[in-house]
Amino acid sequence: MFITFEGPEGGGKTTQINLLAVYLQECGYRVLATREPGGTRIGDQIRACLHDVNNKEMVPQTELLLYSASRAQLVHEVIRPALAAGILVLCDRFYDSTLAYQGYGRGLDLSQLRQITAFATAGLKPDLTLLFDIDVESGLTRRTVGGEEMNRLDLEALTFHQWVRHGFHALAAAEPTRWALIDAGRDPQLVQNDVRRLVMERLQL
Ligand code: TMP
Numbered sequence: 001m002f003i004t005f006e007g008p009e010g011g012g013k014t015t016q017i018n019l020l021a022v023y024l025q026e027c028g029y030r031v032l033a034t035r036e037p038g039g040t041r042i043g044d045q046i047r048a049c050l051h052d053v054n055n056k057e058m059v060p061q062t063e064l065l066l067y068s069a070s071r072a073q074l075v076h077e078v079i080r081p082a083l084a085a086g087i088l089v090l091c092d093r094f095y096d097s098t099l100a101y102q103g104y105g106r107g108l109d110l111s112q113l114r115q116i117t118a119f120a121t122a123g124l125k126p127d128l129t130l131l132f133d134i135d136v137e138s139g140l141t142r143r144t145v146g147g148e149e150m151n152r153l154d155l156e157a158l159t160f161h162q163w164v165r166h167g168f169h170a171l172a173a174a175e176p177t178r179w180a181l182i183d184a185g186r187d188p189q190l191v192q193n194d195v196r197r198l199v200m201e202r203l204q205l
Contacts (some may be wrong), residue, residue: 010139104167
């Protein structure tokens with residue numbers, strides 16, 4: 001089972017994944033939690049380049065290919081072998097972030113993005129994708145106030161992030177059986193209760 005965590009900035013995905021991983025391990029599942037970009041030695045080097053706030057001249061095409069390169073490495077080196085060994089894989093962002101940020105946000109062609117994504121992942125799709133939905137202003141404020149690592153994309157204008165959020169909603173609406181929407185603006189423990197319920201329902205199917 002492959003579960004991905006998606007959403008705009010500041011939705012608390014990372015905290016939620018960590019809480020869920022501990023819970024699932026207590027329930028007896030073998031779990032691997034990873035993230036994009038990164039999750040491998042090579043991917044972490046790509047992440048540093050992608051998120052460096054000094055790389056202001058990076059064009060959207062380069063950005064797309066670097067996220068995709070990090071994803072290819074993660075899928076082939078980590079995710080596919082783990083799934084083949086029967087391990088439950090949780091991933092903090094996956095290709096839906098490319099569609100939302102580089103597609104809806106940057107305006108790159110969605111059908112081209114899907115082709116590049118299919119190549120990078122060799123066709124791997126999540127079984128379940130949780131959308132941690134939060135309004136853009138609150139999400140960005142949470143990141144700034146929470147003292148989290150600020151990246152090149154955090155510095156984009158508000159309208160960029162509004163397009164990204166709209167993109168996530170459109171992606172979720174197009175594939176309602178894969179996606180579940182979670183109101184991430186609430187108390188983290190309430191959010192975690194929803195996450196556990198949705199994941200356990202899916203595991204019991
Ligand atoms: P995060 O680790 O805090 O979620 O940061 C990842 C950043 O990278 C976030 O701003 C979203 C962005 N991103 C893309 O633009 N495209 C992608 O394909 C991925 C995986 C992330």
